[in-house]
Structure formats: structure tokens, C-alpha cells
Amino acid sequence: MNNPQDVVDFVHNGHKRYLPHLSIDCVIFGYHDQQLKLLLIRYHDQENWSLPGGFVERHEALTAAAHRILYEKTQLTNLFLQQFYIFGDSPTRLNRIEIQNNHNKVYAKANIAIDEDHWLAERTLSIGYYALVDYQEVTITPEFLVEGYCWVDINSVPELQYDHNEIIDRALVTLRSQLYQQSIGQNLLPEKFTLPEIHSLYEAILDRQFDRRNFRKKLLALGLVTQLEERRKIGPHRSPFLYAFNHEIASKPFEEGTMTEF
Amino acid sequence: MNNPQDVVDFVHNGHKRYLPHLSIDCVIFGYHDQQLKLLLIRYHDQENWSLPGGFVERHEALTAAAHRILYEKTQLTNLFLQQFYIFGDSPTRLNRIEIQNNHNKVYAKANIAIDEDHWLAERTLSIGYYALVDYQEVTITPEFLVEGYCWVDINSVPELQYDHNEIIDRALVTLRSQLYQQSIGQNLLPEKFTLPEIHSLYEAILDRQFDRRNFRKKLLALGLVTQLEERRKIGPHRSPFLYAFNHEIASKPFEEGTMTEF
């Protein structure tokens, strides 16, 4: 929605194209400079930032919708993208007056008033998806109603619209818990990467330090990565070996938690 | 919906009361005789069994809706009930003809025809919740359109309607992975229970055997249960101590998986 006409069409006809009462909110984690960041957007005339989101088309598979929305926001495809929860309890989601108010401020930019029984003003449940992307590869397409985009550090997320802070908290917990079961790093690292590279990535995501040597043993023991023959030239120091994710093992289906005998 | 009039009202006016395109499906695990079972229902003139489900009222919190639906089906309150996924990918959910067909068979019992653009015939996403109940305490209220109920063993679930088998698979994986983080046994065991009782429960849920002595150590180490002073008389054998769940620890929020250094 890059121009006023698109917005007008969306507001007037969106209910025919999309499932009402349901949105997808994306928690897009970005990795850059050994830091974990988060993509936020701010709509026209809104004080608080929001998570990027979108709607599900009436005959579109849910996962496909999530990928489409992510593509529309970042221009990236084939990402690691995972559903983690559906949010439908927060009182902010049931406060019709606040929701209508916010929408009216946003859509005023396109000279549209959203009345009380407009489809956009109705109660919405939100399906949370999280993705991991390379900060630098994201191409933001300027949308008409979006005033600004920003990447914030995961440790200093401001107060967001509606229940979006809760959504982020839950996304982060899920991401961290899945880090050793799925090949989550895939979109953040080149096909071949060095041990120090994946080491820094994991430290950024989990926000703690790990012993370099034990870390290598762990990844190899889990079968998450394989050491290659090649090395990479990194300047004035010893050339590190390259590693690659093990697809067979890495993409195995969701697992029971790490329970041992029990 | 115990009589034809209720059904007629639901079909004609349900779209005003409930959110369309969205249902809640409940995977109700029952424990009895040291076996883990599952509650299924069969609607009128349907070949396959289904999961019990329902709709979310327009201004009802999602969790509240799940509890209400579970109460309507089982007459039980205050259960351990947990959302685990939202299903919106299965091709069966997008096959309008099959859905309309099935609905027409079901609602024929109330002499209602569901036409192509009826709200019930539209595409529906389903939010999966799972619950654990004591088999014996469940009171099934006979519903007009429901031909039968049954408890099936978790290891012999028949082919179900739509994607309900997939929903069960995922519920079971989630239940098992959360068994040591949340006080899941609470609804299945009396307030005070013996070690052999909770031991059998866990074996049934995880479908494997555990060493009695290590099991006790594990539960105590996790702080999930506390040993009481009292014992229970169990007939011709040594009286076992009673245990109780530790609420403070047990009801802590969702957790990162069991990651150690990493």
C-alpha cells in the first residue's frame, strides 16, 4: 500500500479479500554487528511503535500468508519463519473505542474515517510469527501509512501499541528455546560460516557468553553443523575452518523438550 | 445445543454472536486405569469422528472461550488448559465443497440446508487447546447434533475429520514437552497423591517406563512436588507417603527449554 488509492481500496474492500478479526504480527529479529535487533514500524499519527503485520487472504494457507506478509515488509523470501502463539486475551484487543480512535488517526492521512462497525474497527486476534533475518538484506518498501521504521536492540524495546510487548516477550522465549533444535541460524549466516561467527550469533540471541571450545563440541555433538575442509582468510590471524548446517538433522520436525530419562 | 430450536438459532444467528472463520478445537486427554485416552465426538451422519470444539464469542477473551467450550463439553471447570497451535494450512480446510457437504449432512437432522455462502461453510482456522481431565469426572451433555462420544486410547486413534489427527499429534508432543515444567498432573490427581500414582500417570503420558527411585529424585529436584508427613492406607502393603504439587514453582510462566550452558 504505497499510495492513497491502495489504502482507500484496502479500507473499502479489504473485508472481501481478507479474513476479518484475524491478523498476523511478525516479530522480525535482525542480526547485525553481533547484536540482536527487532524491526518496528510506526503508523501515521501514532505515538507508539508497532510490530509489522498483515491479514490472511480468504483462501490462502496460513503459513503462506505469513511468508507473504514478511516478503511484503522485508522483500526477503525463504526465511526461517515460525508461528508461536495466538493472542486473544489482552484487554487492549477488546477496547473498541481505543482501536477505532487509533485507526481513525492512521487512516486520516488517506482522508478516510473508520466508523464503529467498520471491519477494521472490530475485535482482532493476532497470530504471532517470528523470523530471523539479516539486518542488512532487508529492503523496506515505504508504505503510505507508515511514518517510520526502526531497528531496536532487543534489550531496549519501548512501550508498543496494544499487546505487542507481550508478543515480543513470547517470541523471544520461543526463539531461545528452539535455538538448538532447529537450524535457526540459516538465514543469518552465509552458507559456509566460521565457528566464531555462529558463536557470536548464539551469544547475541541468548544474551550470554559461552566458552568457545565447549560451544564447538556442543554443536558438533548435536549434529547441527559439519566442519568443512576449507578455511576462510580473515586478515592478520589464523584462518578459521568453515562450517555448514546439516540439513537432514537440522530440519527435523518439532521435538519434545530436552527431557532425558523422563 | 440440546434441541432442534437451539440448532436452528445457532445456524441462523451464530454469525452475530461468534467470530466467523475461527474455531477452537479441544484435545481432551483423559486419564483412567493408568491409560491415556482422548475424547472424540461424532456428529450426525458423519463417518469420521472429530475433536470437540466450539466458537469464540465476539467480545470474549480467547482463554475464556476455551474454558467455556471445555465446560460445555465436560461440565468441568478450572482445568489445566493450554493453547498449543493454530491450524490454517491443511488443504481440507480450504476445500469448500467437502466442508459444505459435511455441514449439510450434519444439519440435515435439524432440517437446515447450509448453502455455499453460509457463515458455517466458510473457511475456518482452528486454535488448538489441550486439556487433561479425569475420565471419570467428565459428564457428557447430549447434544442434538452429536451422534456419539467415545474415549479412545492415545495409541489407537482412528482417522478423524479434516486435519484433526495432525492436531492431536501436535497436542501430544506439546503435552509431553511441558510435563516437567508445568503442574500438568493437577487435574488428574487428588490434592494429595502417592508417588506410585504420579509415577503411573507420567508413564502413561510419556508411554514409557521410568525407574521408581530416580523418578522420585527428579520430581523433588525440580521442586514440582513436596513430600507430606501423612501416609495413605492402601491395603495389604506398606503405606506410601502422600505428596502435593508445589504451586509457587509449578505455576511459573512458560520457560526456555532445558538448555544448560547454551
Place this chain on the structure above:
DNA sequence: TTCTAATGCGTTTACTTTACACAATAAATT
């Protein structure tokens, strides 16, 4: 050649999990 800052790889120690043995006990049987 030496120095520096990084990687590669191994060993020891601590902790957690698993395997296993034997004592205690409630009631029925002799």
C-alpha cells in the same frame, strides 16, 4: 625473527543421570 591476536583441539573436574540393591512395612497366611 619476534610479537600479537586470533583459532584449533585436548584434558581435567564437576555435576547430572542412570542403574541397581536392600531395608521397611501392611496385611494375609501358616
Place this chain on the structure above:
DNA sequence: AATTTATTGTGTAAAGTAAACGCATTAGAA
């Protein structure tokens, strides 16, 4: 009253896993 049987209570040794740590290797710069 002693014995038997089936069950529960608790400790301890062995195995496996994770954490701490030491030292050699190496690429380029001084």
C-alpha cells in the same frame, strides 16, 4: 506369633554430560 508376599522407602556406585581450563597453531604486522 512367625512367615510370606507384594509393595514402598532410601542410599550408593557407575556412566555420561557439561563446564572449566591449558596450550599449541597460525596469519600477518612490527
